[in-house]
Amino acid sequence: MNAQKIIFLSIVISMGIVLIASQFQNQENFAVQVNNSGPHIGTSVPYSYGYDGSGIIISVIDTGVDFSHPDLFGFGMDGKIIGGYDFVDNDDMPEDTNGHGTQVIGIIAANGNLKGIAPNSKLLVYKVSEDGESVPTSMIIKAIEKSIEDGADIINISLGINQTNVKIDQAVTKAIQNNIFVVTAAGNFGPELNTIGSPAMNPNAITVGATFNNIPSSLVSIFEIENKAFNVFPMVGTQSLDEPITSQIVFGKYGKIQDLSDLDIEGSILLVERGSDIENEIVYFSDKEKNASALGAKAIIVYNNEPGIFFGELIHEYVDEDYSPTIPALSLSKEDGLIVKEMLKNNVVGTLDIFYHPDFVAHFSSRGPVSPFYIKPDLVAPGAFINTTDINKDYSISSGTSFAAPHVAGAAALILQKNSQLTPEELKSILMTTSDTVSDQYGKKFPIEVAGTGRINVSKAIDAELIIT
Known part of the structure; x- marks a missing residue:
C-alpha cells in the first residue's frame, strides 16, 4: 500500500x-x-x-x-x-x-x-x-x-x-x-x-x-489584512455589500455583551471566537451579530473553536421573530482565526468585501x-x-x-x-x-x-x- x-x-x-x-x-x-x-x-x-x-x-x-x-x-x-x-x-x-x-x-x-x-x-x-x-x-x-x-x-x-x-x-x-x-x-x-x-x-x-x-446564496467573500487573504464564508442571512468595508479589527472574545461592554468597537470589524467560555452555554451567531451591531461594529467574523471552517446561519428556529441581521457575519477557520488574533497586537486594519460573482x-x-x-x-x-x-x-x-x-x-x-x-x-x-x-x-x-x-x-x-x- x-x-x-x-x-x-x-x-x-x-x-x-x-x-x-x-x-x-x-x-x-x-x-x-x-x-x-x-x-x-x-x-x-x-x-x-x-x-x-x-x-x-x-x-x-x-x-x-x-x-x-x-x-x-x-x-x-x-x-x-x-x-x-x-x-x-x-x-x-x-x-x-x-x-x-x-x-x-x-x-x-x-x-x-x-x-x-x-x-x-x-x-x-x-x-x-x-x-x-x-x-x-x-x-x-x-x-x-x-x-x-x-x-x-x-x-x-x-x-x-x-x-x-x-x-x-x-x-x-x-x-x-x-x-x-x-x-x-x-x-x-x-x-x-x-x-x-x-x-x-x-x-x-x-x-x-x-x-x-x-444561485443567490453563492456569495463571494474576501477578507484581507496587509495583502494576506483569508478564506471566509458569509453566514446564511448575510447580504452582499455595496462597497468594501475597511476598518480596524478588534478582538471581542466570544461576542457576548459582557465581552464587548468595555471595548470601543464602533466602526470596527469585530473578530470573535465561536461558542462560549462557559461550559454548555449556547451563544448563537445571531446573538453575536446583534451584540456587535448594537455597539456599532461594521461587521463580525466568527472563527471556529475546533479545527477547520464552518458554515453558519443567522436565521434559525430559536431566533426572535423580529430579528433581522444588520451587519455582515462571516465564518473563519480556527487556524486562520488564531493567526488574525495574533496580528491584532499591531492594531491592524482589514478589508472585507461580499459580492455576487458566479x-x-x-x-x-x-x-x-x-x-x-x-x-x-x-x-x-x-x-x-x-x-x-x-x-x-x-x-x-x-x-x-x-x-x-x-x-x-x-x-x-x-x-x-x-x-x-x-x-x-x-x-x-x-x-x-x-x-x-x-x-x-x-x-x-x-x-x-x-x-x-x-x-x-x-x-x-x-x-x-x-x-x-
Whole structure:
C-alpha cells in the first residue's frame, strides 16, 4: 500500500450544508432550485439539439453510489449504473456509505427531481474508499484499469494529492491512450500557487478548478489584512455589500455583551471566537451579530473553536421573530482565526468585501503552475454550493473541486454524443478553446495558473467546428 494519503476533494463545512439542503427540500420547486449550475454553463443549447449523454459511458472512481436513489435508477444493464466494482470489499456492489460518490454522480447523470449535466448517460462506478478520507494508490490504478476493460468513454476522478504520484499518472496516461477522456479535480489546496498534484497534474487529462455558482446564496467573500487573504464564508442571512468595508479589527472574545461592554468597537470589524467560555452555554451567531451591531461594529467574523471552517446561519428556529441581521457575519477557520488574533497586537486594519460573482474562482481551488510546458488547471467550472444527490435518497449542497470536475465530465458526454470520433486530445481542445474568460472583483482576468482558459461554456463547445491541437 502506498504511504501517500490521497483524499477526496470536497470541502467539509459542518452542518450548515445539511440545514440549507433541508430548506430546499421543503420547497415545491425543488427541481428548479437544484438545476442552476447546468444552465449557467450552457447546457440548454445541447439539450435543444437533442443531446443528453445517451450512449456515453462514464466511469466514476469514488466512494460508490446509492443505487436506491430515485434520481439514479438503480444498478444493472437496465439501470443508470450498468456496472462497476467495490475494491474496498472486493465485490460487485459499490454501495456508497459516505455520500461523496453519490454527490459526484448526481452532478453528472441524475435524471429525476435533479437533472445532471448528461442525464441519459450510463455509469460505471468503482468504489475505492469507504470514508472519503483516503485511498491507497493501488486501488486507484485498479479502478482506472477496470474502466478501460469495461469500455468507459470518460473517467471522472475527484480525488488527489498535492504532490506527484508517478504510478497514478501512468495509469491515467494509459487510459487516455485507450481513447478515454479523463477528467480530474484540481484540488482544494488553494489559494497558494503550485498546489496541483496527481492525477490532476497529468498533462493529458483535463484538470478542473472551481468557481462559485449561479444561485443567490453563492456569495463571494474576501477578507484581507496587509495583502494576506483569508478564506471566509458569509453566514446564511448575510447580504452582499455595496462597497468594501475597511476598518480596524478588534478582538471581542466570544461576542457576548459582557465581552464587548468595555471595548470601543464602533466602526470596527469585530473578530470573535465561536461558542462560549462557559461550559454548555449556547451563544448563537445571531446573538453575536446583534451584540456587535448594537455597539456599532461594521461587521463580525466568527472563527471556529475546533479545527477547520464552518458554515453558519443567522436565521434559525430559536431566533426572535423580529430579528433581522444588520451587519455582515462571516465564518473563519480556527487556524486562520488564531493567526488574525495574533496580528491584532499591531492594531491592524482589514478589508472585507461580499459580492455576487458566479464566475469568481473559489479561494480553495488549487492553483498551478505545474510545468513551464503546459497549462494547469485547464479550465474551471461551478464547484461551490452545488445542489446534488446524496445517500439515503437525499439531496445536499456541496463545495469543492470534486464537484466542478463532474460538470466537465457531463459536458464531455454531450459533445461525444454529437461526435463519437473525437479523440481525448480533440475533446480537451474544444472545451478549453470555447471557455469563457473569468475575472476577479476588479474586472481583471484571472491568471492562467488560477483559472486555466476560463469557465466551461457547453453552448459554445457543442457548436465548435475548429479543433486546435
